[in-house]
Every structure is written in structure tokens, then in C-alpha cells.
Amino acid sequence: MQFNKEIPIYLQIKEVIYNTILSGTYENGERIPSIRDMAITLEVNPNTVTRAYGLLQDEEVIENQRGIGYFTSVKAKEIVSKRKREEFLHKDVPLFFETMEKLDLSIDEIMLAYQTTHNKKDTIENEKK
Amino acid sequence: MQFNKEIPIYLQIKEVIYNTILSGTYENGERIPSIRDMAITLEVNPNTVTRAYGLLQDEEVIENQRGIGYFTSVKAKEIVSKRKREEFLHKDVPLFFETMEKLDLSIDEIMLAYQTTHNKKDTIENEKK
Amino acid sequence: MQFNKEIPIYLQIKEVIYNTILSGTYENGERIPSIRDMAITLEVNPNTVTRAYGLLQDEEVIENQRGIGYFTSVKAKEIVSKRKREEFLHKDVPLFFETMEKLDLSIDEIMLAYQTTHNKKDTIENEKK
Amino acid sequence: MQFNKEIPIYLQIKEVIYNTILSGTYENGERIPSIRDMAITLEVNPNTVTRAYGLLQDEEVIENQRGIGYFTSVKAKEIVSKRKREEFLHKDVPLFFETMEKLDLSIDEIMLAYQTTHNKKDTIENEKK
DNA sequence: GTGGTCTAGACCACC
DNA sequence: GTGGTCTAGACCACA
Numbered sequence: 057m058q059f060n061k062e063i064p065i066y067l068q069i070k071e072v073i074y075n076t077i078l079s080g081t082y083e084n085g086e087r088i089p090s091i092r093d094m095a096i097t098l099e100v101n102p103n104t105v106t107r108a109y110g111l112l113q114d115e116e117v118i119e120n121q122r123g124i125g126y127f128t129s130v131k132a133k134e135i136v137s138k139r140k141r142e143e144f145l146h147k148d149v150p151l152f153f154e155t156m157e158k159l160d161l162s163i164d165e166i167m168l169a170y171q172t173t174h175n176k177k178d179t180i181e182n183e184k185k
Numbered sequence: 186m187q188f189n190k191e192i193p194i195y196l197q198i199k200e201v202i203y204n205t206i207l208s209g210t211y212e213n214g215e216r217i218p219s220i221r222d223m224a225i226t227l228e229v230n231p232n233t234v235t236r237a238y239g240l241l242q243d244e245e246v247i248e249n250q251r252g253i254g255y256f257t258s259v260k261a262k263e264i265v266s267k268r269k270r271e272e273f274l275h276k277d278v279p280l281f282f283e284t285m286e287k288l289d290l291s292i293d294e295i296m297l298a299y300q301t302t303h304n305k306k307d308t309i310e311n312e313k314k
Numbered sequence: 315m316q317f318n319k320e321i322p323i324y325l326q327i328k329e330v331i332y333n334t335i336l337s338g339t340y341e342n343g344e345r346i347p348s349i350r351d352m353a354i355t356l357e358v359n360p361n362t363v364t365r366a367y368g369l370l371q372d373e374e375v376i377e378n379q380r381g382i383g384y385f386t387s388v389k390a391k392e393i394v395s396k397r398k399r400e401e402f403l404h405k406d407v408p409l410f411f412e413t414m415e416k417l418d419l420s421i422d423e424i425m426l427a428y429q430t431t432h433n434k435k436d437t438i439e440n441e442k443k
Numbered sequence: 444m445q446f447n448k449e450i451p452i453y454l455q456i457k458e459v460i461y462n463t464i465l466s467g468t469y470e471n472g473e474r475i476p477s478i479r480d481m482a483i484t485l486e487v488n489p490n491t492v493t494r495a496y497g498l499l500q501d502e503e504v505i506e507n508q509r510g511i512g513y514f515t516s517v518k519a520k521e522i523v524s525k526r527k528r529e530e531f532l533h534k535d536v537p538l539f540f541e542t543m544e545k546l547d548l549s550i551d552e553i554m555l556a557y558q559t560t561h562n563k564k565d566t567i568e569n570e571k572k
Numbered sequence: 573g574t575g576g577t578c579t580a581g582a583c584c585a586c587c
Numbered sequence: 588g589t590g591g592t593c594t595a596g597a598c599c600a601c602a
Contacts, residue, residue: 064577064578078288102580103578104579107578122322123590125590145294153303158204158207169278174279193509194602195601195602233601236601333545362587365586395546407556408561411557413535414531428536428540451591477574488595489594490593509602576598576599576600577597579595580595582594583592
């Protein structure tokens with residue numbers, strides 16, 4: 057897997073795991089790949105995975121069972137979802153509207169720009185088929 | 186001034202200047218504080234201001250007149266505005282909608298959360314008066 | 315059974331057995347559960363129980379009778395009690411007073427805090443009845 | 444400096460810093476040695492110091508100023524003191540009394556044992572003089 | 573100068 | 588097999 061050079065790899069690994077949990081690929085309480093396996097899959101150093109797993113453990117999204125491996129916690133999906141929503145609603149959303157106002161943009165202009173971009177993407181995807 | 190520890194200070198200084206230009210505090214062609222003064226005001230190392238000014242100069246938002254000082258360019262406001270709008274519409278907006286979808290949030294929920302936060306702020310500001 | 319993630323499970327198993335001996339649940343010379351049974355009861359790997367039993371055997375707290383099973387030794391309770399007391403008096407007690415001094419706490423403050431916590435617990439237990 | 448092999452070095456470094464703060468050697472808001480300097484002083488790898496500093500930063504005992512170094516926070520001493528006291532009073536103290544009870548020891552016996560050990564130490568120290 | 577990140581490789585305890 | 592810790596050494600961004 058290739059990573060964005062601007063953001064620390066261990067944070068990007070966290071995001072990857074968040075997404076696999078949110079999408080239901082890892083169910084609550086399920087075992088996740090060992091540090092070594094994950095390191096091989098992602099083509100990074102095991103230390104880097106260790107760091108990501110450590111943070112996720114601090115957030116109680118995953119848990120370690122000594123000598124066995126890491127498991128998603130029983131409330132993993134709920135924790136991730138809640139945390140992400142809060143961050144989005146309380147940080148990203150206000151920032152979004154502030155920027156909108158500062159740049160003197162109306163919702164209509166934004167929707168228009170978005171749909172243009174979005175449709176372009178759809179067109180590309182359709183062309184692939 | 187208080188800076189966010191997560192983001193390089195020179196980038197935060199750039200943002201500050203962008204905002205003073207967008208808000209009209211610095212008009213086009215107006216002289217801005219010298220590197221030294223700015224450094225004292227912001228309580229940062231002059232090198233850090235130099236870096237920020239250098240980038241702004243590359244973007245043609247400010248100009249240097251040797252021996253006199255730095256001035257906003259004649260099109261400063263337009264350049265900043267255009268750059269910011271493009272970044273917002275092509276990067277932030279799509280990301281915003283993607284996140285919205287991933288977290289399974291509707292526009293209504295977002296507007297509601299935003300208005301709640303927003304009103305709370307207004308209340309606090311009114312109380313101060 | 316729930317184990318503390320921070321401490322090796324085999325050491326925690328040792329503690330459990332120490333306590334059952336001290337409390338008189340296992341009398342001196344009594345048979346204790348087989349490794350297999352204990353592993354099932356505690357929901358751990360049999361190897362882990364083997365390790366705990368091995369250490370207890372080294373300390374002469376339990377004995378193995380080939381083909382029959384494990385038994386507490388004739389002096390089990392005395393050995394455990396002596397070992398625990400020594401460890402407590404020579405290690406825990408001095409550490410306790412050192413910490414007390416370092417944190418500038420008086421005996422009175424400690425007794426007060428303890429009784430508050432203790433009484434709270436009693437209340438909860440009484441409420442259950 | 445030499446470390447206890449049983450406990451991770453980075454945790455022992457944390458303790459060292461706690462103690463220097465509690466004793467007033469590092470005042471609140473004071474700069475502490477850079478990661479590299481501390482690593483040289485303690486004769487450990489810089490990564491190990493980084494880990495300790497990172498944890499202390501999470502606990503808001505120290506703060507980083509980009510490109511300058513680490514500083515104790517304005518409330519460092521209070522935070523450390525409070526945290527330590529709480530841990531001691533709510534965890535160590537109850538455990539202490541529980542063990543006391545379990546081992547059927549009286550306060551008198553403990554005080555006696557403690558004073559014996561303590562006096563022995565004093566004697567040794569006096570002999571050195 | 574400062575810290576932050578990452579790799580490589582080693583050793584150890586635990587299950 | 589698993590994770591946890593540590594070292595050595597490198598590179599980079601920042602002030």
C-alpha cells in the first residue's frame with residue numbers, strides 16, 4: 057500500500073483500520089492481523105504498525121490479548137463512529153461554514169461546484185465500464 | 186500569539202495574513218509590518234516570519250521593496266480569494282461530502298448540529314454585552 | 315476469569331492459588347484441580363497453568379503425584395503465609411512509607427481516605443442485601 | 444544511570460522526571476533537557492527518551508515548543524502531585540490494608556518491622572560518616 | 573540547534 | 588506463534 061507522504065504513516069494506518077471497522081469488514085470482537093502480518097501487508101516496518109495499534113488501544117478501539125494478538129473491542133464500531141461524528145460535527149462543520157462565509161460563498165455555489173466535480177467522477181467511472 | 190502546536194508556525198502566520206487581507210484590514214498595495222516588527226508582535230523567531238513572507242512573495246500576495254519593506258500586491262485580495270476558493274471548492278467540499286456519507290449523516294443533522302453550536306456561541310457573545 | 319492485562323497470567327494464577335490456600339479453601343495436603351481442569355475453568359491455555367503450577371512446585375507449595383494429580387503440600391499454608399509476610403514487611407511496607415513521605419501525606423490523611431473508601435464499599439455491600 | 448531491568452526504561456525515566464518536578468528541581472514552566480541531552484545523560488537511546496517525553500506530554504506534565512525544546516507545563520507540579528496522591532490513596536492504600544488483613548498482620552507488627560528496617564538503614568548511614 | 577518519523581534488527585517474555 | 592522494548596542510525600521539517 058502506498059501512503060501520503062505528508063501525513064505520518066502510523067496515523068494513516070489508524071485511518072485504514074477505522075474504515076475497515078466502520079465498513080463492517082472487522083466486526084466487533086474480531087481478531088485483527090498481527091503486527092507482523094499487518095506490517096508485511098502494508099509494506100512498512102513492524103514498529104510503525106505497533107505505534108498505530110498502540111494508539112488504537114489507548115482509544116479502546118482494539119485490545120490486546122497477551123501472546124495471542126489484537127482484537128477489536130466489543131464496542132469498536134460504536135466508539136469509532138461516535139468519535140468521528142463528534143469531530144466532524146463540532147470541528148469540521150463549523151470550520152466549513154466559517155470558511156464559506158469568509159470566502160463569501162453561498163450554499164448554491166458550493167452545491168453546484170460539488171455536483172460538477174461529482175458528475176465528472178461518475179462519468180469517468182461509467183467510462184471504465 | 187498562541188499557535189497551534191500541530192501546524193508549522195510559518196503556515197499559521199500565512200493564514201493570519203490571508204485573513205487580514207480578506208477582511209480588508211490590509212488593503213491592496215498597503216505596507217505591512219516589517220519582519221522584525223511582525224516577529225515581535227507574534228513572539229516568534231524572525232526566521233519564521235521570513236519564511237512566511239517568502240512564501241507569500243512566491244504567491245505574489247506580497248512584494249518586497251528593497252530597503253523600504255513589504256507591501257501587499259495590487260491584486261493581493263483577488264489572488265488570495267481565488268486561491269482559497271479553489272482549494273475550498275475542489276478539496277474541502279468534496280472531502281466534506283465524502284465524510285458525511287461515510288458517517289451516514291444527513292444534511293439536516295449537520296445543519297441542526299451547526300445551528301445548535303452557532304446559537305450557543307451567539308448567546309455567549311450576547312451575554313458578554 | 316478476567317485477568318489484568320498488565321501482569322503475566324501465570325503470575326495471576328499463582329496469586330489466585332495463594333489466596334485459596336490462605337483463605338483455607340484448599341487445606342494442606344488437599345488435591346487441587348488438574349492442569350486441564352484449571353485451564354478450562356480459568357479459560358486460559360494449559361501451558362499457562364503448567365507454568366504457574368511449576369513455580370508453585372518449586373516453592374514447595376504444591377506437589378505432583380505422578381499419574382494422580384497435584385496436591386497442596388503439608389505445609390502449604392505456612393509457606394505461603396511466611397513468604398507473603400516477608401515480602402510485604404520488607405518490600406511493600408518500606409515502599410509505602412517512602413511514598414507517603416514523598417507525597418507529603420500524614421498517617422491521618424491516609425486513614426481518613428481509606429475509611430471513606432472503605433465505608434463507601436460497605437454501604438454498597440449492605441445495599442445489596 | 445542504571446535502570447531496573449524489570450521495568451521498561453521509558454517508565455523509569457518518567458518517574459525520574461516526576462521526582463525532579465516534585466522536588467522542585469524543575470520549576471513549573473522551566474525548560475527541561477533536550478531529548479538528545481537527556482539520552483546522553485541517562486545513557487540510553489534517544490528514542491527511549493522520546494517515548495517517555497511523549498507520555499509526559501499526553502499527561503500535560505510537559506509541553507513541546509516546536510524547534511525549541513520541552514518545557515514543564517505551568518501546572519506541572521500540581522498535576523504530578525495530584526495524580527500521584529490519587530493513585531496512592533485510591534489504589535495503594537486500600538491494597539495495603541487488604542493485604543494486611545489477608546496476612547493477619549496488625550498495625551503494631553508493621554510499625555515494628557518498619558522501624559527495625561529503618562533504623563538499620565540509619566545505622567548504616569551513620570557508620571558511613 | 574530542536575523534535576518527529578521511520579527502518580532494520582535484535583532480544584525477551586508470554587501463550 | 589504473539590507483542591513489547593530497546594538500540595542504532597538515518598532523514599526530514601522546523602525555529
